[in-house]
Amino acid sequence: MQSAVRLSNAPIEAPARFLALEAEGAPAMKVSVEARGTAAPFRLSSSNKGYETWLGSDGVSLTFQDGILVETRGLGGDVMASDVTALSRLIETGNTGAARRIVDVLTGSDHITSMVFDCRVSDRGSRRLEGLNTHLVAEQCSGRDIQFTNLYWRAGGRMVQSRQWAGPYTGMVAIKAVQP
Incomplete structure (x- = not known):
């Protein structure tokens, strides 16, 4: 079995499911x-009704709604659920404006707490990204004691790269589609 790279710094064996997905040629990202x-x-x-779940080589999983991170598992202090309906609508339609983001986070004492963020979506225009014409959208959010800015690069109706907040314990994650 292959050794996996781990997001939490400790190497482990790649789970069989990840290896099977790799062998099948399932879409990849870093x-x-x-x-x-x-x-x-x-x-x-x-993939189901706009939601995609991705499995990492270390067993971590990430779930996205239309390219927006809504759940994490295996990172510690996981995002259990997120309501990004208004945000998704703004990004999909190419509009700017205000959107509320609600994030349910697992605390260190195994309780779920809801965090509410008021966000502003802005258009940052066209960008060239590794030979690909993309459109950059920024989401600036503020809540109680926490502020973050998510960046979404879109091309052909899909998210091709992003920098997204994955909760107060993990912070920012960079996500990039990998072309075969």
Whole structure:
């Protein structure tokens, strides 16, 4: 069995499901946790009604709604759920404006707490990204004692790269689609 890169700094064996997805040629992306200085490959595990769940080589999973991170598992202090309906609508339609983001986070004492953020979505225009014409959208959010800015690069109706907040324990993650 292959050794996996781990987002939490400790190497483990790649889970069989990840290896099967890799062998099947499932879509791939690279995820980096900025504060930890770690990165790992991920493969698309399932897709249903605008939600995609991606599995990492270390067993971590990330779920996205239309390219927006809504759940994490295996990172510690995980995002259990997020309501990003208004944000998703703004990004999909190419509009700017205000959106509320609600994030349910697992605390260190295994309780779920809800965090509410008021966000502003702005258009940052066209950008060239590794030979690809993209459109950059920024989401600036503020809540009680926490502020963050998410960046979304879109091309052809899909998110091709992003920098997103993954909760107060993980912080920012960089996500990049990997072309075969």
